[in-house]
Amino acid sequence: MLTIAGKTFRSRLFTGTGKFSSPRVMKEALLASGSEMVTVALRRVDLHDPADDIMAVLDRDRFFFLPNTAGARNAAEAVRLAKLARASGGGNWVKLEVTPDPRTLLPDPVETLAATEELVKAGFVVLPYMNADPILALRLQDAGAAAVMPLGSPIGTNQGVLTRFQVAIIIEQARVPVVVDAGIGAPSHAAEAMEMGADAVLVNTAIAVAGDPVRMAQAFAKAVEAGREAYEAGLGARRTEAEASSPQTGLDFLR
Amino acid sequence: MFIAPEFQQLRDRIAAGGPDAVERALARGRLDLDDLAALLSPAAGPFLAEMAQRSARLTRQRFGNVIQLYAPLYLSSFCINRCAYCGFSAGNAMPRRVLSFEEAEAEAMILHRRGFSHILLVSGEAPAKAGVEYLEALALRLRDKFAAISIEVQPLETAEYARLFAAGITAVAIYQETYDQTVYDQVHRAGKKRDFVYRLATPERAARAGMREVGIGALLGLSDWRAEGLAMGHHLAYLRKAFWRTGLTVSFPRIRPAKGEFAPLMPVSERDLTQLIFALRIFDPDLGLYLSTREEARYRDGMLGLGPTRYSAGSCTVPGGYGDSAASGAQFEIGDQRTIDEVSRAIRAKGLDPVRKDWDAIFQQHEQGRRQAA
Amino acid sequence: MITIFCNGESRRLDRVMSVEELMVSLGLNPETVVAELDGRILSRPEYAVTPLADGATLELIRFVGGG
Numbered sequence A: 001m002l003t004i005a006g007k008t009f010r011s012r013l014f015t016g017t018g019k020f021s022s023p024r025v026m027k028e029a030l031l032a033s034g035s036e037m038v039t040v041a042l043r044r045v046d047l048h049d050p051a052d053d054i055m056a057v058l059d060r061d062r063f064f065f066l067p068n069t070a071g072a073r074n075a076a077e078a079v080r081l082a083k084l085a086r087a088s089g090g091g092n093w094v095k096l097e098v099t100p101d102p103r104t105l106l107p108d109p110v111e112t113l114a115a116t117e118e119l120v121k122a123g124f125v126v127l128p129y130m131n132a133d134p135i136l137a138l139r140l141q142d143a144g145a146a147a148v149m150p151l152g153s154p155i156g157t158n159q160g161v162l163t164r165f166q167v168a169i170i171i172e173q174a175r176v177p178v179v180v181d182a183g184i185g186a187p188s189h190a191a192e193a194m195e196m197g198a199d200a201v202l203v204n205t206a207i208a209v210a211g212d213p214v215r216m217a218q219a220f221a222k223a224v225e226a227g228r229e230a231y232e233a234g235l236g237a238r239r240t241e242a243e244a245s246s247p248q249t250g251l252d253f254l255r
Numbered sequence B: 001m002f003i004a005p006e007f008q009q010l011r012d013r014i015a016a017g018g019p020d021a022v023e024r025a026l027a028r029g030r031l032d033l034d035d036l037a038a039l040l041s042p043a044a045g046p047f048l049a050e051m052a053q054r055s056a057r058l059t060r061q062r063f064g065n066v067i068q069l070y071a072p073l074y075l076s077s078f079c080i081n082r083c084a085y086c087g088f089s090a091g092n093a094m095p096r097r098v099l100s101f102e103e104a105e106a107e108a109m110i111l112h113r114r115g116f117s118h119i120l121l122v123s124g125e126a127p128a129k130a131g132v133e134y135l136e137a138l139a140l141r142l143r144d145k146f147a148a149i150s151i152e153v154q155p156l157e158t159a160e161y162a163r164l165f166a167a168g169i170t171a172v173a174i175y176q177e178t179y180d181q182t183v184y185d186q187v188h189r190a191g192k193k194r195d196f197v198y199r200l201a202t203p204e205r206a207a208r209a210g211m212r213e214v215g216i217g218a219l220l221g222l223s224d225w226r227a228e229g230l231a232m233g234h235h236l237a238y239l240r241k242a243f244w245r246t247g248l249t250v251s252f253p254r255i256r257p258a259k260g261e262f263a264p265l266m267p268v269s270e271r272d273l274t275q276l277i278f279a280l281r282i283f284d285p286d287l288g289l290y291l292s293t294r295e296e297a298r299y300r301d302g303m304l305g306l307g308p309t310r311y312s313a314g315s316c317t318v319p320g321g322y323g324d325s326a327a328s329g330a331q332f333e334i335g336d337q338r339t340i341d342e343v344s345r346a347i348r349a350k351g352l353d354p355v356r357k358d359w360d361a362i363f364q365q366h367e368q369g370r371r372q373a374a
Numbered sequence C: 001m002i003t004i005f006c007n008g009e010s011r012r013l014d015r016v017m018s019v020e021e022l023m024v025s026l027g028l029n030p031e032t033v034v035a036e037l038d039g040r041i042l043s044r045p046e047y048a049v050t051p052l053a054d055g056a057t058l059e060l061i062r063f064v065g066g067g
Helices: A023-033 A075-090 A109-121 A134-142 A164-173 A187-195 A213-233 B007-015 B019-027 B033-040 B042-063 B101-113 B132-142 B158-166 B181-187 B196-200 B202-208 B225-242 B270-283 B297-303 B340-349 C019-025 C044-049
Strands: A002-004 A007-009 A013-016 A037-044 A064-067 A093-096 A125-130 A179-181 A200-203 B066-076 B118-123 B148-152 B169-173 B188-190 B213-217 B247-251 B288-291 B310-312 B353-355 C002-006 C009-013 C034-037 C057-065
Touching: A013 A023, A013 A213, A023 A213, A037 A075, A064 A075, A064 A093, A075 A093, A075 A109, A075 C034, A075 C057, A093 A109, A109 A125, A109 A134, A125 A134, A134 A164, A187 A200, A187 A213, A200 A213, B007 B033, B007 B225, B019 B033, B019 B042, B033 B042, B033 B225, B033 B270, B042 B270, B066 B101, B066 B340, B101 B132, B118 B132, B132 B148, B132 B158, B148 B213, B158 B169, B158 B202, B169 B202, B169 B247, B181 B188, B181 B196, B196 B202, B202 B213, B202 B225, B213 B225, B213 B288, B225 B247, B225 B270, B270 B288, B270 B297, B297 B340, B340 B353, C019 C034, C019 C044, C019 C057
Parallel strands: A013 A037, A013 A200, A037 A064, A093 A125, A179 A200, B066 B118, B066 B310, B066 B353, B118 B148, B148 B169, B169 B213, B213 B247, B247 B288, B288 B310, C002 C057
Antiparallel strands: A002 A007, A037 C057, C002 C009, C034 C057
């Protein structure tokens, strides 16, 4: 069981709710994923299409909503979005995203840290999306983040865990859960992150744009479970260099 | 705060491991505490050569071909504690002294002339004789002459460590002596040191104060060395997570049976010590590992390159002993009597570089406000 | 007639109405919408008792799909 800020989750697959072809497909896929935590974004109501309401589709007893601050370009905007999310009955959890570069949507470390400090003081449970920088992960934990969410590769790229070396360091040092977010494009990527010891993964695009999102959601659920089980079972190490089976190191000096 | 695991549980956990667990631990990239238990177990004994190879490779990878040299500077032999194993114990009839600032500086300059730029200030635990004010004033006198000043003195409060850090002391060594509380209570017969828990929390107080480096250790020979090793693994893992800015080191002071000295309660052989050093190196490749002149030259030379990264040389454990070779009242007997030049030659003979200087405290910014999450 | 700015568009209202009345007239369920009036987030009970003055800036926000 995964615990974040006192709340437990049976499923270690978190899912996003963007980019689905219809609310119905989204709902079926999320149910098939077994996910218990789903991210949602905040937007101005489209006054020309006011019926588009995600709240009407998803059962909040079944899914824990994690509002994100997508669209925020600096700490102040992210804090404002978080407060709006809280006011909308979204609870006091927030997935903090500060992405000033519209091209890559990579997170701004300086603004993310500043926003984390401010939101923690304001009573939020903060899960910051971050580049896979081990020192930043530690600083965010020191600032009170309830989990850290390093990216596997830039969002929407489906490239997998390109940051595996840094993510491994983050996992090793972490005092809070580590959720690998962004870039998880295939179940094998999710399994790899879980085998490395990630506490959870967050997947959106790979499920939403799959040929059959419902079956892809099931595939991810299996991959996350398999990866976690492998991690808990203890993987043998990949050797980076051969180690002689008959060691040459002399210990003749010992008495 | 770090809470020491129950010692018997540690022993049981180590006893549970067989050769399979050892092989599994040696096959893994990053080891957990179960793997450490396996490497400390009797079942790992036949794997000592494999452990040596792995330990040597990790050490070279992390530290390069370098051995750091340091020298202890004994300031005071006064002590308020009665510890069964220690030459400075309050009950021992022996000549005692505390160096004046001038005397301490003169001793320090002898070490400076020998080429040391890293000194370790050591004293018995007697705050009235060598307290925070004394250490602070001395550090301020020495800081311009040495690249790094460490202390191995009585446990202090966080604010006191912060004061000493501001005065130029950047590293603290504080040994639990034993993580076996039953034995701890037996051998620490009187004095403030009787408080097991206060001493156990000392490394984290030092880390919280911003010290760049904190050292722990167990006095080998008091209790089961294997369980001491696993307890240190727990302690290190805790400190790594809670104080990620702080470098960690381990020392391996071993009580060796010698005439007139305290006989070890549970003797630790050279082979045992070696297994312990390799196990901790493999468990945490970033540790600074000390091998002092308590050990003999033959052993210290043999271990070069295999795991330890810091060697003392030309040490004297009598206050004032560098300037006055007739001074008496040592804390423990020296096993390796060679001079720093002789030790340096032995290090070079192994293809390693003896370094007398590591980091300049002059670069340090005295941020009092910098605090770490605990 | 009064004019307000709602979600970036100017909008003419033929009478003074509350935030909640506006939401209903737009076909929105007030339970699922957050209102920020002139930079201040309103609490749910305020919707019914907060009138929209001439020149007010209102943001209506709600959850949408997102990763």
